[in-house]
Amino acid sequence: MGYINAFVVGGLICLAGQLLMDVAKLPSARVLIIFVTAGVILTAIGVYEPLVKIGGAGATIPLPGFGYSLAKGAFKGVEENGLIGAFFGGVEATSGGITAAIVFGYLMAIIFNPKTKP
Amino acid sequence: MKKNQPSQSDYEKFIEDKIPKPNYLKNCTWAFIVGGLICTIGQFIHNRIEAALNLSHLDATNATILIMIFIGASLTGIGVYDLIGKRAGAGSIVPITGFANSIVAPAMEFKREGYVFGIAARMFVLAGPVLVYGITSSVVVGILYYFLKIR
Amino acid sequence: MLNKKIGKQTIKFLEAPKIISANAIVGPKEGEGPLAQHFDTILDDDLFGLKSWEKAESKMIEETVKAAASKIKLSIKDIDYFFAGDLLNQLMSSTFAARDLQIPYIGLFGACSTLTESLSLSAMMIDGGYGDYAVAATSSHFSTAERQFRFPLELGNQRPLTSQWTVTGAGAAILSNKGKGPSIAYATIGKVIDFGIFDANNMGAAMAPAAVDTIKTHFSDTGLSPSDYDLIITGDLGVIGMDIAKDLLMKEGINVSHNFSDCGVKIFDHEKQDTHAGGSGCGCSAVVFCGYLYTELIEKKIKNLLLVSTGALLSPTSIQQGESIPSIAHAVAIRSS
Numbered sequence: 001m002g003y004i005n006a007f008v009v010g011g012l013i014c015l016a017g018q019l020l021m022d023v024a025k026l027p028s029a030r031v032l033i034i035f036v037t038a039g040v041i042l043t044a045i046g047v048y049e050p051l052v053k054i055g056g057a058g059a060t061i062p063l064p065g066f067g068y069s070l071a072k073g074a075f076k077g078v079e080e081n082g083l084i085g086a087f088f089g090g091v092e093a094t095s096g097g098i099t100a101a102i103v104f105g106y107l108m109a110i111i112f113n114p115k116t117k118p
Numbered sequence: 119m120k121k122n123q124p125s126q127s128d129y130e131k132f133i134e135d136k137i138p139k140p141n142y143l144k145n146c147t148w149a150f151i152v153g154g155l156i157c158t159i160g161q162f163i164h165n166r167i168e169a170a171l172n173l174s175h176l177d178a179t180n181a182t183i184l185i186m187i188f189i190g191a192s193l194t195g196i197g198v199y200d201l202i203g204k205r206a207g208a209g210s211i212v213p214i215t216g217f218a219n220s221i222v223a224p225a226m227e228f229k230r231e232g233y234v235f236g237i238a239a240r241m242f243v244l245a246g247p248v249l250v251y252g253i254t255s256s257v258v259v260g261i262l263y264y265f266l267k268i269r
Numbered sequence: 270m271l272n273k274k275i276g277k278q279t280i281k282f283l284e285a286p287k288i289i290s291a292n293a294i295v296g297p298k299e300g301e302g303p304l305a306q307h308f309d310t311i312l313d314d315d316l317f318g319l320k321s322w323e324k325a326e327s328k329m330i331e332e333t334v335k336a337a338a339s340k341i342k343l344s345i346k347d348i349d350y351f352f353a354g355d356l357l358n359q360l361m362s363s364t365f366a367a368r369d370l371q372i373p374y375i376g377l378f379g380a381c382s383t384l385t386e387s388l389s390l391s392a393m394m395i396d397g398g399y400g401d402y403a404v405a406a407t408s409s410h411f412s413t414a415e416r417q418f419r420f421p422l423e424l425g426n427q428r429p430l431t432s433q434w435t436v437t438g439a440g441a442a443i444l445s446n447k448g449k450g451p452s453i454a455y456a457t458i459g460k461v462i463d464f465g466i467f468d469a470n471n472m473g474a475a476m477a478p479a480a481v482d483t484i485k486t487h488f489s490d491t492g493l494s495p496s497d498y499d500l501i502i503t504g505d506l507g508v509i510g511m512d513i514a515k516d517l518l519m520k521e522g523i524n525v526s527h528n529f530s531d532c533g534v535k536i537f538d539h540e541k542q543d544t545h546a547g548g549s550g551c552g553c554s555a556v557v558f559c560g561y562l563y564t565e566l567i568e569k570k571i572k573n574l575l576l577v578s579t580g581a582l583l584s585p586t587s588i589q590q591g592e593s594i595p596s597i598a599h600a601v602a603i604r605s606s
Contacts, residue, residue: 007154007158010157011149011154014206017153017207017211018146021427022140028426031208032211033251040256044262055157057161058157058161060183061157061213062213066214070252070255071255075259082264086256087260089260097180097184104222105218105241108226109195109222110237114422115197116315116322117415117422118201127465129464129478136509136512137431139430140430197423200424203427210425220424223423223424223425227422230321
């Protein structure tokens, strides 16, 4: 059940991204920005949380899930530390992902060389 | 510069029929299936580590994201992720593995320009905007939350 | 001396300089295409055994110039001018090749139109009597162009259907008024034309009006008509651009229904090789001309050729600042001897 939900929710989010690229002709970089910002806003207005409850990894693995973690972190920061928490919270909640991306990215870049597209 | 033809909007109309349309159905199917599969793999990893390491739900979610980033970065390194992306489009761009891809790809590519201005400086050329807009908007909603809810 | 220029934009060469040698080197993908048998050298490694693709592209130019010269037993030292260009910033590939070749060098940027630009200028140098031998060479490399103009190679993005595939290859042609070979009769220098296309992934549509303008001017300047040519071939309009150019020419009353083609369409098998709208880049018309068309001219399978290399003069900066794509095309009329 959990797997089917993750598949459907994750698949639908990606499908929305494909429609933005193909139909609205947005470059992928823009789609990613829209998705992460949409994740933040949808979480703030309480729409994304239920989606995470239903979809599990299907909602947290796609990029809006990154926005979700950022927004939730910012709220938690505000609850614990007041106004200044808005600045700590988001990055604190996502620090693992950002650090992993930097460290693994650096490692892979050192180990491997790019290849021409076939 | 002044365009040296008055009829440029006519030209756009003239070429419109000649530009091939993407196969929406095929692209969307690929995006849905590959995106769905990546999330299903994520769910599987989440369930496994939650049970095996006795983690809380939130910690398991965070650990899953780390592992998915590692997978995305590795697949980029061995030169497979761009092949998936060619078919899957948004299906492999939107998941967090695509975020890892967008970091590793320029870092690898610009290794020949050195470890400072190549790898390190170029690493965030594509992923940087995501962090800028993501983090900035989280601060904005955090501040709004403070004024609307807490006070 | 105004008798050398006819009409608005065309040069008529009185002592038609000859293309006495030509050579083409291509990368592995081009070597799998339909024109493979016509190329002199097909690399099996697009790094050419070097550390970077830029170095490889530079070596391709150097090697193709050397090979073109050695075909006619001409010493590199005897060449008077080296006209060359490529797509990279500050003409990295051509400049570094010129550093090693030590031929007096004039670097040219005309994007993908550089082949006919360098051929025209070489022909003028020879016709003017400023030297005995001039070499015109251009190159492009998929991997160097992709990282400068588009995305890193390992990025999992989708290429739009209108996008074209930068040809990995370099071609060189040696011009002289001594020796034998097809001769350059006319050169029509193009104007920059901009029909307001903003999509950097649809360069064919941006360049087609430039090709049409130059072809039209060529005919009105020379008084020739399409039937005077066995083949009118554009540089790298690709499938979409070629279709547009054909229609635009028909609208202008220039009937090219049976002798019109495009180097970018010819070089790849677009279905099998997944190159979408076709080949592009300075190397595209260079290898198709120096490899395939040159042999056809020598063997007299083609007697009169109008080569119209087309260039999209965009840069990453101009696209990011929201400018449309200015384009240019230069035409060179070549006759088999």
